[in-house]
Amino acid sequence: xxxEVLVAVFQKRxxxxxxxxxxxxxxxxxxxxxxxxxxxxxxEDLPASATRQLAExxxxxxxxxxxxxxxxxxxxxxPGPRTIASTFLGLIPSPSDPHLPPDxxxxxxxxxxxxxxxxxxxxxxxxxRLAAKLSYTNIAFALAADEFTMSALRDLYTCAIGxxxxxxxxxRILRRRGVITPTGKTAPPGRAGGWPAALFRFTESRLRVTxxxxxxxxxx
Amino acid sequence: xxxEVLVAVFQKRxxxxxxxxxxxxxxxxxxxxxxxxxxxxxxEDLPASATRQLAExxxxxxxxxxxxxxxxxxxxxxPGPRTIASTFLGLIPSPSDPHLPPDxxxxxxxxxxxxxxxxxxxxxxxxxRLAAKLSYTNIAFALAADEFTMSALRDLYTCAIGxxxxxxxxxRILRRRGVITPTGKTAPPGRAGGWPAALFRFTESRLRVTxxxxxxxxxx
Numbered sequence: 001x002x003x004e005v006l007v008a009v010f011q012k013r014x015x016x017x018x019x020x021x022x023x024x025x026x027x028x029x030x031x032x033x034x035x036x037x038x039x040x041x042x043x044e045d046l047p048a049s050a051t052r053q054l055a056e057x058x059x060x061x062x063x064x065x066x067x068x069x070x071x072x073x074x075x076x077x078x079p080g081p082r083t084i085a086s087t088f089l090g091l092i093p094s095p096s097d098p099h100l101p102p103d104x105x106x107x108x109x110x111x112x113x114x115x116x117x118x119x120x121x122x123x124x125x126x127x128x129r130l131a132a133k134l135s136y137t138n139i140a141f142a143l144a145a146d147e148f149t150m151s152a153l154r155d156l157y158t159c160a161i162g163x164x165x166x167x168x169x170x171x172r173i174l175r176r177r178g179v180i181t182p183t184g185k186t187a188p189p190g191r192a193g194g195w196p197a198a199l200f201r202f203t204e205s206r207l208r209v210t211x212x213x214x215x216x217x218x219x220x
Numbered sequence: 221x222x223x224e225v226l227v228a229v230f231q232k233r234x235x236x237x238x239x240x241x242x243x244x245x246x247x248x249x250x251x252x253x254x255x256x257x258x259x260x261x262x263x264e265d266l267p268a269s270a271t272r273q274l275a276e277x278x279x280x281x282x283x284x285x286x287x288x289x290x291x292x293x294x295x296x297x298x299p300g301p302r303t304i305a306s307t308f309l310g311l312i313p314s315p316s317d318p319h320l321p322p323d324x325x326x327x328x329x330x331x332x333x334x335x336x337x338x339x340x341x342x343x344x345x346x347x348x349r350l351a352a353k354l355s356y357t358n359i360a361f362a363l364a365a366d367e368f369t370m371s372a373l374r375d376l377y378t379c380a381i382g383x384x385x386x387x388x389x390x391x392r393i394l395r396r397r398g399v400i401t402p403t404g405k406t407a408p409p410g411r412a413g414g415w416p417a418a419l420f421r422f423t424e425s426r427l428r429v430t431x432x433x434x435x436x437x438x439x440x
Contacts, residue, residue, distance in 0.1 A: 001260070003221055003293075003304055040221070042302070070288055072308050073223075073265040082262070084223055084304075086291050136356050136429060173246040209356060 002083040005049045006037035006119065007066075009058065009210035010160075012143055016108035017159045019123055022057060023103050023111060028079050031044040032116040033107065035123070037085075050088045058098040065091040065207060069126055078117050083104035085118075089126045094156070110162075122165035131161045138179045140211050141202035149187050149197040153180070177210045178203055222303040223270045226339065227258035227286075228346035229278065229310040230380075232363055236328040237379045239343055242277060243323050244336060248299050252336040253327065255343070257305075270308045278318040284309040285362035287428065289346055298337045305338075309346045311362035314376070330382070351381045358399045358430050361422035369407050369417040373400070397430045398423055 009020040021033035035055040040049050047066065054060050072085040100106075107113060109127055112120060133139040134157060142154055153174075154167040155200065174180045179204045186196035229240040241253035256277040260269050266288065274280050292305040312318065320326075326334060329347055332340060353359040354377060363376055373394075374387040394400045401423045406416035 001223055003223070040293070040304075043295055044302075045295065048293055068290055071266055073260070075263055075265065084260075084266075086293075108282060113276055132429060158396075209352060 001030040002081055002087060003040040004037055004083050004085050005046055005053055005071075005088065006035040006085050007050050007054050007090050008035055008069075008123050009054065009063070009092060009097070010109070010126070010130060011092040011106065012094050012156050012159055013106055015155055015159055016110065016163075017127070018106040019109050019112075019126075020058060020100075021105060021107050021113070021115070021119075022101070023105075029116045031114070033119070034116040035087075035119050036104075036214065040086075046086050047088075050086075050090075054090065054142055057101060057104050058092075062092050062096045062098045063090050064093050064205070065089075065139065067151070067207075068081045069122075069129055072118055072122060085122070087122050087126065089129055091130075091139070093143060094145045094148075095097065111190070133207075134160055136209055137207055138202060138204060139207055140179075141205050142207075145148065145201060147183055147185070147199045147201050149199060179210050223260040223264055223299055224257055224305050225260060225273055225301050225308065226255040226305050226342055227270050227274050227285070227308040227310050227345050228255055228289075229274065229312060230329070230346070230350060230363070231312040231316070231326065232314050232376050232379055233326055235375055235379055237347070237382075238326040238329065239329050239332075239346075240278060240320075241325060241333070241335070241339075242321070243325075245323065249336045251334070253333045253339070255307075255338040255339050256324075260306075265307075266306050270306075270310075274310065277321060277324050278312075282312050282316045282318045283310050284313050284425070285309075285359065287427075288327075289342075289349055292338055292342065294338070306343070307342050307346065308388045309349055311350075311359070313363060314368075353427075354380055356429055357423060357427055358422060359427055360399075361425050362427075364422060367405070367418055367419045367421050369419060371417065373420065399430050414423050 011018055022038060023033050024030050036054055038053050051060055067089050069087040069089050071088060075082055107125060140156060150167050150171045154165055154170055157165045157170060180200045183199045183201050185199045187199055189196050231238055240256060243253050243383045256274055258273050271280055287309050289307040289309050292307060292369050295302055329343060360376060364373060369389050370391045374385055374390055377385045377390060400420045403421050405419045407419055409416050
């Protein structure tokens with residue numbers, strides 16, 4: 001039985017949530033697009049393997065968040081010897097533009113090319129997990145720029161979740177929960193002119209559940 | 221490389237959160253207590269394997285919830301050939317009293333016997349996941365009786381989370397979020413007499429996130 005690691009790395013690019021894929025040059029399924037990953041090494045655990053394998057496709061310094069997702073264990077998920085896949089979600093902040101090897105490219109999750117084996121299912125699963133976590137954690141810190149306007153943050157939530165989000169409500173709820181903090185600065189006005197927009201930042205850059213039932217928090 | 225499944229099955233028993241363990245009769249680590257589980261079979265995926273292996277220790281009809289947790293992949297986590305463990309959280313409702321094989325027993329998670337290999341770490345990890353999910357989902361349905369008083373539900377939250385919870389606040393927040401519903405019935409008065417207590421039930425018996433940011437819900 002073999003064991004591999006697959007990482008779905010997401011980034012917002014040009015108002016699209018994109019995933020990092022590389023194109024297989026050889027059989028099986030040559031020409032299809034695969035998630036970065038590969039066989040678990042003898043002396044490493046899964047998170048170390050995910051980080052190592054990702055380093056072959058993209059500078060992992062750029063990763064702001066990496067978490068384990070489900071294990072894909074269908075006995076016939078790939079041809080050849082049985083291979084179990086441990087999957088991960090990786091997130092890269094908006095302004096990064098990592099250098100990519102020639103076989104690797106960003107693809108909008110709403111318009112995927114032909115993916116290899118069960119990698120399309122893994123991508124959809126990772127995207128659902130991301131959308132769910134956006135609704136009860138501060139995970140958006142790992143996709144956002146250091147400082148952002150509320151309309152930029154709304155665009156980020158909208159493309160990551162896949163449906164429209166209201167800017168005023170988003171600001172109200174994220175500020176009430178202490179997820180974002182005003183920087184006191186404003187963005188330079190856009191081409192359309194108008195009032196300068198306030199800049200915000202994420203209060204923390206580590207994942208936490210932001211709207212747990214207060215009644216269940218441990219006493220201080 | 222081998223692959224095994226381990227299941228942390230929790231139930232509230234006598235006001236303690238308990239976990240199901242069996243005692244190893246043979247080396248390695250004979251006499252220590254292990255989570256139910258075993259090697260992944262050639263023709264099954266992980267959830268099927270977890271269900272099958274659990275059936276050897278307890279009637280799986282009693283399981284109200286089963287979900288995948290982390291993979292434990294330290295190269296030296298067990299003696300002998302490298303074995304990767306996919307772990308699961310299983311929950312059994314309060315009033316069930318499953319028949320157990322002679323080597324198997326419920327143990328309070330606050331007072332564990334000597335556990336095998338890394339199974340103690342798996343149990344703590346599963347308990348942390350349970351406590352976290354109690355704070356943003358309706359997962360308590362899988363530990364509660366069909367109908368319950370608020371003080372019984374408070375006792376359940378208290379033992380599962382590990383610190384005191386206020387009954388009035390718990391009722392207010394769970395009713396506001398639609399997690400529990402009054403049945404219109406009352407419990408027979410206890411030995412101490414007093415007013416009959418209202419009975420409640422969980423509104424749904426499928427896991428859902430109950431306090432996602434409303435602003436992020438899909439439009440209807």
